[in-house]
Amino acid sequence: MHVVVVHFPIALLFVAPVFVLLGAITGLRSMMISALILMTLGVAAAFVATSTGTEAMDYMDDFPVEGQAYDDAYEVLDQHELQATYARNLFTGMTVLYAGVVLLTTFAKPMAKAAPRILLNLVFLGLWAYPVTQLANAAHDGGRLVHQYGLQAPLAETAEVEEDEEEPEEDEVDVTDEDVEDAAETPAEAEAEESETGLEAVPAE
Numbered sequence: 001m002h003v004v005v006v007h008f009p010i011a012l013l014f015v016a017p018v019f020v021l022l023g024a025i026t027g028l029r030s031m032m033i034s035a036l037i038l039m040t041l042g043v044a045a046a047f048v049a050t051s052t053g054t055e056a057m058d059y060m061d062d063f064p065v066e067g068q069a070y071d072d073a074y075e076v077l078d079q080h081e082l083q084a085t086y087a088r089n090l091f092t093g094m095t096v097l098y099a100g101v102v103l104l105t106t107f108a109k110p111m112a113k114a115a116p117r118i119l120l121n122l123v124f125l126g127l128w129a130y131p132v133t134q135l136a137n138a139a140h141d142g143g144r145l146v147h148q149y150g151l152q153a154p155l156a157e158t159a160e161v162e163e164d165e166e167e168p169e170e171d172e173v174d175v176t177d178e179d180v181e182d183a184a185e186t187p188a189e190a191e192a193e194e195s196e197t198g199l200e201a202v203p204a205e
Helices: 007-026 029-062 068-107 114-147 154-165 177-184 187-197
Strands: none
Touching: 007 029, 007 068, 007 114, 029 068, 068 114
């Protein structure tokens, strides 16, 4: 499931800053709340992605590479896990921080004005860029595991095996020695045999 759920936190956490910027410029609370919802969903998806990634490590003994490439693949795997966990924790903290920004700009009248609101959100966006780079690096290493070292999901491998097993077999026809002799018998030989036995061949209907 890791290869499926891992795309959700990436998409949600990359889109959230757009709503932060829109909320900063327009001052609309709906934009800021939308950004907070996207961040919360993204962090929740990140926890699911890291947990499924940990489960997926049980299948890592079947790397299709050997020797030095095998050691390099495991090094990339360890780096991928550390970066993903680190990015998840950073985004969790940033989401809590943005919840504070939303509350501050909503209930503190001086901070609700355009200048301080825009400045506060721009500072937040600057801080948000760091966990985004960590997530991008983690995603890059995940791509290397698949495209450079050939790691595949067990489900895909199972499907390929089942496809091979389900290929239709050609119908086999048993041919006996008598069939071969009958096929090789000429019309002249058939007439000679009939005259010897005194029986005439009955035409098939």
